[in-house]
Amino acid sequence: MNDQERNLALIKKLAFFSIFSDAEKEYLSKFNNHIMSCKRNHVIIRQGDIDTELYILIKGKVRIFKSERPNVVLNHLKPGDIFGEISYFKKTVRMANAFADTDCIFLTINGRMFEKMTVEIQGKFRVRFLDILIERLDNLSKRYIQGANQTVKRTP
Numbered sequence: 184m185n186d187q188e189r190n191l192a193l194i195k196k197l198a199f200f201s202i203f204s205d206a207e208k209e210y211l212s213k214f215n216n217h218i219m220s221c222k223r224n225h226v227i228i229r230q231g232d233i234d235t236e237l238y239i240l241i242k243g244k245v246r247i248f249k250s251e252r253p254n255v256v257l258n259h260l261k262p263g264d265i266f267g268e269i270s271y272f273k274k275t276v277r278m279a280n281a282f283a284d285t286d287c288i289f290l291t292i293n294g295r296m297f298e299k300m301t302v303e304i305q306g307k308f309r310v311r312f313l314d315i316l317i318e319r320l321d322n323l324s325k326r327y328i329q330g331a332n333q334t335v336k337r338t339p
Contacts, residue, residue, distance in 0.1 A: 218290055220287065230280045237271035238281070241287075245284065265312065
């Protein structure tokens with residue numbers, strides 16, 4: 184099995200790509216220069232760096248944390264999750280670190296690559312990004328409310 188076949192097989196397994204047609208998944212698997220891999224313990228994104236790529240984790244596990252509090256994990260990512268989206272959308276410095284807890288494979292998307300995609304594929308990516316960001320916002324709200332409720336219970 185060559186790299187493109189392996190990448191296509193992995194992409195087909197991910198819920199992230201469930202709204203993409205088989206032809207669109209195959210098209211994405213051909214972006215060999217945007218499908219990257221790294222070994223366990225590799226720093227994928229370094230807080231403070233300037234780059235505007237967004238990452239879709241295809242295989243492996245990634246940990247997100249801030250340099251000033253390295254023992255506080257902001258998020259554990261699994262295949263199908265995205266990261267690096269703040270710098271991608273806002274064109275700002277990296278806000279956190281992304282660390283490979285296992286060997287990883289991911290699809291990187293930058294502005295030039297996105298512009299090369301068909302309007303249909305761009306639209307599907309936007310839908311998935313919006314779904315994920317709304318889910319994250321909802322989870323954050325739930326954690327905030329849960330934390331507020333615990334604070335109220337402790338107050339005499």
